[in-house]
Amino acid sequence: MAARDAETLAQLVSERTGQRGSTLPTFDQMSERSVDPVTGYRPSANLLWKIAKSQSVKVSPELIRAIATGFSLDLERVQQAAARQYLGWQVDDPFDMPLGDNDAVARVAHKPGVEASDLPRTRDFLERAARDELDQGD
Incomplete structure (x- = not known):
């Protein structure tokens, strides 16, 4: 199984964000960038932090599209990572x-x-x- 076939939404978010002073954008900066192109929904920095820490959150199509947009990731990749983490499903x-x-x-x-x-x-x-x-x- 390839690494991409096992990644979770928490991994996608945590690997691309960091604390102030790191070379990665902060959760506040990623929140500003993460806007669903369909509805305009924007997750808070706190919600992105919860996702990165593998905490339970309400997953919605708007959230997944916003993360894909903000993190410049393929939508299908983000959807599959969310399905793995929150539903326990493998998609292939x-x-x-x-x-x-x-x-x-x-x-x-x-x-x-x-x-x-x-x-x-x-x-x-x-x-x-x-x-x-x-x-x-x-």
Whole structure:
């Protein structure tokens, strides 16, 4: 498992913020930068500190988008890190299915340790969806 496949939201935030006097931006500075582009929501410095310290917080799409924006991170990466930390889910592409014409990639959230062979109905659904997409393309 790659390091990125195991990172949490706490790691993403704590590795990119620091105390006054460090070379990293402070929680206050990151709060100013972290604005959800959809709603304008901005998490407080205290909330970012709680996330960095792995404390429980109310996770919302607005918060995740604000963190992705403020920390200049890919939204999907931040979403996956939050799912790992707060839901205990692992998010990946367990079936290694070929890309469709539109380069769609299916990601599946599951408990750690679950393998593709443990998800036969999910695989069937994805294969049916890919066939339906091909049929509609004709």
